[in-house]
Amino acid sequence: MKILVTGFDPFGGETKNPALEVVKKLPDGIEGASIIKLEIPTVFGKSAGVMKEAIRKENPNYVLSIGQAGGRYRLTPERVAINLDDARIPDNEGNQPIDMQIQPDGENAYFSQLPLKAMVKAMKEAGVPASISNSAGTFVCNHIMYQTLYLTHSEYPNVKAGFIHIPFLPEQVTERPGTASMSLNDMVKGVIATIKAIIAYDGKEDLKTIGGETH
Amino acid sequence: MKILVTGFDPFGGETKNPALEVVKKLPDGIEGASIIKLEIPTVFGKSAGVMKEAIRKENPNYVLSIGQAGGRYRLTPERVAINLDDARIPDNEGNQPIDMQIQPDGENAYFSQLPLKAMVKAMKEAGVPASISNSAGTFVCNHIMYQTLYLTHSEYPNVKAGFIHIPFLPEQVTERPGTASMSLNDMVKGVIATIKAIIAYDGKEDLKTIGGETH
Amino acid sequence: MKILVTGFDPFGGETKNPALEVVKKLPDGIEGASIIKLEIPTVFGKSAGVMKEAIRKENPNYVLSIGQAGGRYRLTPERVAINLDDARIPDNEGNQPIDMQIQPDGENAYFSQLPLKAMVKAMKEAGVPASISNSAGTFVCNHIMYQTLYLTHSEYPNVKAGFIHIPFLPEQVTERPGTASMSLNDMVKGVIATIKAIIAYDGKEDLKTIGGETH
Amino acid sequence: MKILVTGFDPFGGETKNPALEVVKKLPDGIEGASIIKLEIPTVFGKSAGVMKEAIRKENPNYVLSIGQAGGRYRLTPERVAINLDDARIPDNEGNQPIDMQIQPDGENAYFSQLPLKAMVKAMKEAGVPASISNSAGTFVCNHIMYQTLYLTHSEYPNVKAGFIHIPFLPEQVTERPGTASMSLNDMVKGVIATIKAIIAYDGKEDLKTIGGETH
Numbered sequence: 001m002k003i004l005v006t007g008f009d010p011f012g013g014e015t016k017n018p019a020l021e022v023v024k025k026l027p028d029g030i031e032g033a034s035i036i037k038l039e040i041p042t043v044f045g046k047s048a049g050v051m052k053e054a055i056r057k058e059n060p061n062y063v064l065s066i067g068q069a070g071g072r073y074r075l076t077p078e079r080v081a082i083n084l085d086d087a088r089i090p091d092n093e094g095n096q097p098i099d100m101q102i103q104p105d106g107e108n109a110y111f112s113q114l115p116l117k118a119m120v121k122a123m124k125e126a127g128v129p130a131s132i133s134n135s136a137g138t139f140v141c142n143h144i145m146y147q148t149l150y151l152t153h154s155e156y157p158n159v160k161a162g163f164i165h166i167p168f169l170p171e172q173v174t175e176r177p178g179t180a181s182m183s184l185n186d187m188v189k190g191v192i193a194t195i196k197a198i199i200a201y202d203g204k205e206d207l208k209t210i211g212g213e214t215h
Numbered sequence: 216m217k218i219l220v221t222g223f224d225p226f227g228g229e230t231k232n233p234a235l236e237v238v239k240k241l242p243d244g245i246e247g248a249s250i251i252k253l254e255i256p257t258v259f260g261k262s263a264g265v266m267k268e269a270i271r272k273e274n275p276n277y278v279l280s281i282g283q284a285g286g287r288y289r290l291t292p293e294r295v296a297i298n299l300d301d302a303r304i305p306d307n308e309g310n311q312p313i314d315m316q317i318q319p320d321g322e323n324a325y326f327s328q329l330p331l332k333a334m335v336k337a338m339k340e341a342g343v344p345a346s347i348s349n350s351a352g353t354f355v356c357n358h359i360m361y362q363t364l365y366l367t368h369s370e371y372p373n374v375k376a377g378f379i380h381i382p383f384l385p386e387q388v389t390e391r392p393g394t395a396s397m398s399l400n401d402m403v404k405g406v407i408a409t410i411k412a413i414i415a416y417d418g419k420e421d422l423k424t425i426g427g428e429t430h
Numbered sequence: 431m432k433i434l435v436t437g438f439d440p441f442g443g444e445t446k447n448p449a450l451e452v453v454k455k456l457p458d459g460i461e462g463a464s465i466i467k468l469e470i471p472t473v474f475g476k477s478a479g480v481m482k483e484a485i486r487k488e489n490p491n492y493v494l495s496i497g498q499a500g501g502r503y504r505l506t507p508e509r510v511a512i513n514l515d516d517a518r519i520p521d522n523e524g525n526q527p528i529d530m531q532i533q534p535d536g537e538n539a540y541f542s543q544l545p546l547k548a549m550v551k552a553m554k555e556a557g558v559p560a561s562i563s564n565s566a567g568t569f570v571c572n573h574i575m576y577q578t579l580y581l582t583h584s585e586y587p588n589v590k591a592g593f594i595h596i597p598f599l600p601e602q603v604t605e606r607p608g609t610a611s612m613s614l615n616d617m618v619k620g621v622i623a624t625i626k627a628i629i630a631y632d633g634k635e636d637l638k639t640i641g642g643e644t645h
Numbered sequence: 646m647k648i649l650v651t652g653f654d655p656f657g658g659e660t661k662n663p664a665l666e667v668v669k670k671l672p673d674g675i676e677g678a679s680i681i682k683l684e685i686p687t688v689f690g691k692s693a694g695v696m697k698e699a700i701r702k703e704n705p706n707y708v709l710s711i712g713q714a715g716g717r718y719r720l721t722p723e724r725v726a727i728n729l730d731d732a733r734i735p736d737n738e739g740n741q742p743i744d745m746q747i748q749p750d751g752e753n754a755y756f757s758q759l760p761l762k763a764m765v766k767a768m769k770e771a772g773v774p775a776s777i778s779n780s781a782g783t784f785v786c787n788h789i790m791y792q793t794l795y796l797t798h799s800e801y802p803n804v805k806a807g808f809i810h811i812p813f814l815p816e817q818v819t820e821r822p823g824t825a826s827m828s829l830n831d832m833v834k835g836v837i838a839t840i841k842a843i844i845a846y847d848g849k850e851d852l853k854t855i856g857g858e859t860h
Contacts, residue, residue: 012429071608073818082295082324082349086427098423099332109297109324117314119752127816129826134297135350138427151349165430170831171772173718178501180718181774183828186815208313212301212353214227215284215380286823288603288610342601344611385616386557388503393716395503396559398613401600442859499860503646512725512754512779516857528853539727539754547744564727565780568857595860638743642731642783644657645714645808 001033001202003195004060006051008067009142011042018169018187019066025188031193033057034177036060039190042092042140044085047078047184048147056150062198064114066191067141069133069165070172073180075190076133077116078163081145082109086138102143103150108151114162115201117209122197128190129182132211136163164194216248216417218410219275220421221266223282223355226257226307231401233384234281240403247411251275257307257355259300263362269369277375277413278363279329281406283355284348284380285387288395290338291348292331292406293378296360297324301353317358318365325364329377330416331423337412343405344397347426351378379409431463431632433625434490436481438497438570439521441472448599448617449496455618460625466490470587472570474515478577485578485586492628493578494544496621497571499563499595500602503610505553505620506563507546508593511576512539514570532573533580540579544592545631547639552627558620559612564643566593569589594624646847648840649705651696653785656687656737663814663832670833675840681685681705687785688843689730689743693792700801707805707843708793710758711836712786714778714787714810715817718825720768720835722761723776723808726791728753729784731783747788748795755794759807761844762854767842773835774827777856781808809839 007023010016023037038054040047055063069076082108085097116132123130136142145163152159167182223237225231226252238252252267255262270278284291299320300312331347338345351357360378385396437453440446468484485493513536515527546562553560566572575593582589583621597612601637611626650670655661660761668682683699685692714721723760728751730742761777768775781787792807797804 064338067430072430073823079299079353080324081295082326084294084326088425088427088429096425098425098427099421107323108326109295109322111297111299113324124819127819129815129819129821131822134348134353135348135428135430137430138294138349139429141430170774170827173774174769174772176774177716177776180825181817182826183831184832186828206314210303210313212303212313213350214303214354215282215287215350215352215356288608339604342604344600344603344606346607383558385612389554389557389559391559392561393503395610396612397600398616400615401613433669450800476704497860502860509729509783510666510727510754512756514724518855518857518859528855528857537753538751538756541724541727541753563780564783565778565858565860567860568724568779569859572667634832636744640733640741640743642733642743643780644733644784645712645717645780645782 001199002036002058002060003033003062004036004038004054004058006038006040006065008040008042012089014172015067016169018166019068021160021184022066022187022191030192031199033199038081040144044091044095044097044140044143047140047202050105051148052151053150054102055159060159065144065148065163067163067165070168072165072167072178074129074131076131077114077119078112078136078145078165079107079116079132079134080111081136081142081149081165084138084148085143087183102146107149110146112162113152113160113163114198115206117207117211118197118201119194120211121207122193126189126193128186130190134213135163216414217251217273217274217275218248218277218279219251219253221253221255221280223257227304229387231384232283233381234283236399237381237402237406239279244405246414248414255359259306259310259312259355259358261301262355262359265361266359267366272364275374279346280359280363280378282380286394287380287382289292289344289346291346292329293327293351293360293379293380294331294347294349295324295326296364298361300355300358306355314400317361321365325361326366327377328375329413330421332395332422333412333416334409335393335426336422337408338405341404341408343401345405348380349428357420379396431629432466432488432490433435433463433492433494434466434468434484436470436495436549438469438470438472444602446599447498449498451614452496452596452617452621460622460626461629470574474521474525474527474570474573474610477503477570478545481574481578482505482581485581485589486564490589495574495578495593497595500510500598502595502597504559504561506561506595507544508542508566508575508595509546509562509564510539510541511566511572511579514568514575515573521570532576536580540583542592543590544628545636547637547641548631549624550641551637552623553620553625556619556623560620563595592605646844647681647703647705648678648707648709649681649683649699649703651683651685651710653685653687657734659817661814663714663811664713666829667711667811667832667836675837678844683802685789689736689740689742689785689788692785692789696789696793697796700796700804705804710789710793710808712808712810715813716812716824717812719774719776720778721789721810722759722764723757723781724761724777724779725754725756726781726787726794728791729783730788736785740824747791751795755791755798755806758805759843760851762852762856763842763846765856767838768835771834771838773831775835778810779858786810799853805849
């Protein structure tokens with residue numbers, strides 16, 4: 001089995017992106033699966049091009065994209081990506097689309113193809129706080145999740161894809177009062193647990209456990 | 216013009232639902248539009264039946280549904296409803312669906328048909344904190360938003376629909392430390408401002424202003 | 431009975447201070463007690479001079495000072511004032527003392543002389559979220575609370591004094607995501623309930639109810 | 646130099662107390678100073694007896710007590726301890742004092758005798774989020790800080806004492822949504838940085854840097 005794991009470069013004035021730091025720290029193999037690591041630019045459009053080329057070249061079984069969600073408390077696998085770019089800040093090349101459709105012939109939204117409940121359970125059992133998120137926002141993270149799922153639905157039916165958002169690193173919040181963070185080690189531990197769950201649930205249905213939100 | 220405004224009954228052990236309190240306090244007419252008020256049960260499935268019957272009977276131009284989002288700080292028009300029920304708690308008749316599709320032939324998600332950016336601008340100008348939310352959760356609020364939009368897309372193309380989540384009332388948080396609330400008067404003021412924006416933008420495109428989220 | 435109620439002028443770039451807005455809205459009499467209203471400058475030292483002159487002139491039975499605590503969720507009577515100025519931002523005349531003692535011959539701290547538990551109970555019964563705070567910070571709010579209690583302990587033994595912090599107004603947080611607020615009406619309702627509790631507990635011991643914090 | 650570092654046992658239904666876990670992980674010597682480690686029961690009164698006996702026996706230069714502040718985001722050295730027990734929950738032997746003075750002949754409050762600003766700077770430079778807290782609460786943490794400072798002021802003038810509150814561990818918040826945590830490694834790294842700052846500032850004045858709070 002081959003799993004493509006991607007992380008964005010730093011954005012929004014940060015010098016590090018925890019997503020990329022996590023990707024760098026992953027082993028090259030987990031439970032027999034090859035881990036292919038890819039850096040992706042935090043740029044609308046261009047990020048999707050880099051992703052498409054990597055999927056074409058690597059033909060992975062799974063794509064797990066990782067992005068920074070500054071302010072979150074936990075590792076949060078995303079449930080759904082929506083067909084909309086609405087940037088609160090410019091991306092790394094200055095693009096700031098407002099309420100733009102991503103793919104004219106795409107679905108309004110795509111659901112993650114990963115076993116979300118099993119991933120959350122595995123991360124918690126590893127001692128790492130985790131829960132499902134029902135919105136990946138409307139910036140480049142949602143964009144790449146949507147674009148990747150558009151690809152797996154339109155061109156690569158044998159590839160399954162999904163996204164996980166991760167908190168700031170501790171050193172990113174020393175001047176941000178009231179903002180949660182998570183150590184790099186715990187993030188890596190959590191992402192490895194998630195990858196193990198993906199492997200264990202390959203070809204199976206996800207767990208049926210409580211994990212929704214009232215709002 | 217006719218606008219159907221709905222509010223849920225109390226759930227989750229609460230004795231009041233601010234959504235219903237707001238609906239009761241609205242005037243019967245706003246800027247010449249008739250305001251039709253409807254209470255909806257916090258029950259999967261049944262809530263959609265009540266909504267469908269009201270749309271059939273009233274044939275409104277717009278449906279604005281209101282729901283409680285305990286813990287939020289602001290009035291938050293919802294961007295999108297997803298084709299999924301995943302209940303964290305039982306509804307008012309004990310149903311607790313886990314990862315169930317709502318409509319087998321529905322879209323994965325429907326976008327709100329209301330002018331979200333204009334609504335947020337109008338609420339802020341009225342002095343009421345507001346912003347767009349990109350997830351209505353996976354409980355009955357998302358359910359009714361999805362079901363209503365499914366109806367407007369499948370059977371009632373002349374009706375436009377959307378949803379707004381509102382915070383707890385102050386009296387709901389006296390024993391909930393660290394939980395935001397908003398006064399009933401401010402919520403009513405905000406919802407009236409939202410309805411005026413819906414009327415003002417009838418037949419027009421929404422504002423193109425910044426209002427997305429990075430995650 | 432005579433109660434002096436004080437509110438600070440706006441600071442930190444704000445155009446309003448909810449404390450002053452509340453003071454202006456109070457009635458001139460509550461349960462037979464006269465309410466004397468006073469605006470105080472958000473300035474170290476000078477604020478204490480204004481307070482001292484008002485106490486000398488009015489000879490009140492109680493002094494209740496009110497200050498803005500932007501970000502708090504509730505009305506929070508303060509438990510204690512400490513003998514220390516340590517300003518995070520400059521005051522309204524540009525002073526920014528760092529770790530300075532307020533009164534060389536003062537106590538390290540003075541406890542509020544108001545019936546805190548009874549005040550919290552009265553506010554909650556009025557439907558207004560409230561709890562005791564154990565720190566008034568190290569800016570002008572703590573300064574005036576400390577200076578006033580220094581005065582009541584050193585020169586005015588017949589006067590009792592205390593402080594209550596209040597949240598932002600809704601219009602102050604329209605551009606501050608994730609920040610709680612409270613309506614002016616609810617704040618006024620809460621402060622009136624607090625004043626009634628002060629009057630009712632005059633000459634009596636405070637309630638013995640749970641109201642501490644683990645940290 | 647000899648530094649006594651204390652940590653409480655678990656309380657409030659937890660199976661671990663991060664304070665005790667940190668103490669166990671500290672080295673026996675830091676920059677030439679001996680680190681003496683002590684477990685303290687989370688019990689009013691009894692905790693002070695254990696502390697007093699250890700100070701008598703060890704005659705340390707410094708006492709640094711560590712306690713859990715569940716929900717905080719950072720390592721937070723405490724500025725001040727107040728002469729008051731007001732328990733929100735029972736301690737580990739069922740005591741729940743309400744508004745009780747700790748020492749009839751003690752000061753209303755004692756300020757920390759540690760170089761707080763230097764400690765915060767050192768922790769941040771180590772990449773660990775930190776800031777001064779102006780309240781240690783009214784439970785056993787404030788109790789032991791007060792009791793220790795009462796001792797250093799009344800019986801042990803050559804000993805200097807202070808307290809630092811630390812967040813939950815990640816494994817303590819897997820079922821606590823919206824609650825921050827910090828890894829044990831980062832906490833240990835931060836506490837070692839704090840101890841180095843205590844040693845470096847021995848006999849010197851604390852830094853004069855901004856570090857107060859407006860409320």
